[in-house]
Amino acid sequence: MDEIAAALGDGARWRIVELLAERPRSVGELAELTGLRQPQTTKHLQTLARAGLVTVFPLGQRRVYALEAGPLTGLERALRLLVETVEANADERDVVERYRAAIDAETAVAERDRWADGRAFTFDRTLAAPREVVWRHWVEADLLGSWLAPPSMTITECALEPRPGGRAVLDYRDPEGRHYRSAGKVGAATEPEHLAFDLAVLDESGAVSFTGRYDLTLDPVRDGTRLRLGLTITDTSVEAVPYIAGIGTGWGQVLDNLAARIGGTTTKEAQS
Structure with missing residues (x-):
């Protein structure tokens, strides 16, 4: 989960993920749509692949990347649990807010x-x-x-x-x-x-x-x-x-x- 969060924490990689969510794309297409150079795009895709977020398909002379939903589903569950924990402990935040107001x-x-x-x-x-x-x-x-x-x-x-x-x-x-x-x-x-x-x-x-x-x-x-x-x-x-x-x-x-x-x-x- 840490590797997934780290991989998605970069703005350029997040944009690549958004584009791959629409459909599989090649490195050249992703570079053109993001405004990155192809070597940069390739490095970002390698990082996403190590985190299990994308899979590469060699198609003759082309390499096409597709987004994997499984890791994102796991991240979604983790984030949902995090939100539920925050909501369940909202009174702890209220304590801090009241204390700050009292100090003022x-x-x-x-x-x-x-x-x-x-x-x-x-x-x-x-x-x-x-x-x-x-x-x-x-x-x-x-x-x-x-x-x-x-x-x-x-x-x-x-x-x-x-x-x-x-x-x-x-x-x-x-x-x-x-x-x-x-x-x-x-x-x-x-x-x-x-x-x-x-x-x-x-x-x-x-x-x-x-x-x-x-x-x-x-x-x-x-x-x-x-x-x-x-x-x-x-x-x-x-x-x-x-x-x-x-x-x-x-x-x-x-x-x-x-x-x-x-x-x-x-x-x-x-x-x-």
């Missing part, structure tokens, strides 16, 4: 430091697991690391030590190798129902871009556990725009990860 909107108002201080978010989930299980997925590093990173990100260190003054750390890297670090402390922990902690997002120099103050409550319900996560922003710098813009989408994605691991239902996100 935040940039328009981020004229000075502290511009987003006091902004608050809430996230609600009903998870199909007892709250002791949900609690463990927040405070045990291996379990926390299994769901906390957004798609395409890789966690390199994470910790929420469930005691006042305990470490709160979230480090991860993107596919390009850029590292992102957040650090803070746990303010309160009552197992298995309440966890409060701060996380300051740090830039490359270690300066604070913004601080998130998180308040997690886990309440037992008939179908499992109701998770409620409150987040309030403070210490905002102008450079925090892409982080602030991604909060709603990012936490939605990681809570999707958590729900996928332990079971979950509806999501609700509010901002004030």
Whole structure:
């Protein structure tokens, strides 16, 4: 399939294929119709032949080339599958488009430091697991690391030590190798129902871009556990725009990860 795609990726060869789709033609005829010299046309036909797209018929002193439909049919199936995959995952593109729009909107108002201080978010989930299980997925590093990173990100260190003054750390890297670090402390922990902690997002120099103050409550319900996560922003710098813009989408994605691991239902996100 790679060889077929490469062969068809040249404009001149694509024109030759279009002409051969009408009927078999000789090198001379193809050269005349494409405006190419005959040696160029022959090289293009050889490339198409190696990919199985054309067959040559020696007819006395002439060589006539015909197009093979089979490889094109295979390519058609591959492209159809590709289109279906794109359509099935259209929401992933929507996430990127919403994030880009959010960055533009935040940039328009981020004229000075502290511009987003006091902004608050809430996230609600009903998870199909007892709250002791949900609690463990927040405070045990291996379990926390299994769901906390957004798609395409890789966690390199994470910790929420469930005691006042305990470490709160979230480090991860993107596919390009850029590292992102957040650090803070746990303010309160009552197992298995309440966890409060701060996380300051740090830039490359270690300066604070913004601080998130998180308040997690886990309440037992008939179908499992109701998770409620409150987040309030403070210490905002102008450079925090892409982080602030991604909060709603990012936490939605990681809570999707958590729900996928332990079971979950509806999501609700509010901002004030």
